[in-house]
Amino acid sequence: MKKLIYIAFSVFMLVGSVNVAQAAEGKExxxxxxxxxxxxxxxxxxxxxxxxxxxxxxxxxxxxxxxxxxxxxxxxxxxxxxxxxxxxxxxxxxxxxxxxxx
The missing domain is CATH 1.10.287 (Helix Hairpins)
Structure with a gap:
């Protein structure tokens, strides 16, 4: 059960970090x-x-x-x-x- 939680957490963090990375580097x-x-x-x-x-x-x-x-x-x-x-x-x-x- 803990593995599933950690995997889900990792996926959600990666999805969320993509938006932050795009906002930070692509905007002047x-x-x-x-x-x-x-x-x-x-x-x-x-x-x-x-x-x-x-x-x-x-x-x-x-x-x-x-x-x-x-x-x-x-x-x-x-x-x-x-x-x-x-x-x-x-x-x-x-x-x-x-x-x-x-």
């Missing part, structure tokens, strides 16, 4: 075009407006719309900037489980 600081910078600034301003809103007075449907809008803006911002290091959730869970077992 990319210059944003003027249009991308404008779009990123618009997204930032809209997020700040939403943060300053009084959300207690909104209806449930309006809150859901705001949440959906924030989600799409977050995806757009990530697509524009292409930043960050990616580590798979599976690898993190396996690490935690192995630490608990040992």
């Amino acid at each position: 600081a990319k210059e944003l075009t003027e249009q991308q910078q404008v779009k990123l600034n618009q997204i930032t301003q809209r997020v700040e407006e939403i943060k300053k809103m009084d959300k207690a007075s909104l209806s449930q449907a309006e809150k859901q719309d705001l949440k959906a809008e924030l989600t799409t803006m977050k995806k757009e911002a990530k697509a524009i900037s292409n930043g960050g290091i990616y580590l798979s959730l599976t690898a993190l869970l396996v690490i935690i489980i192995i630490l608990l077992i040992l």
Whole structure:
């Protein structure tokens, strides 16, 4: 049983480390075009407006719309900037489980 756990752990770690390695070596600081910078600034301003809103007075449907809008803006911002290091959730869970077992 322990062999199976260690093999599974190794596989999950290898799968997770591939994403981190690709993110670390393949990404250089990319210059944003003027249009991308404008779009990123618009997204930032809209997020700040939403943060300053009084959300207690909104209806449930309006809150859901705001949440959906924030989600799409977050995806757009990530697509524009292409930043960050990616580590798979599976690898993190396996690490935690192995630490608990040992």
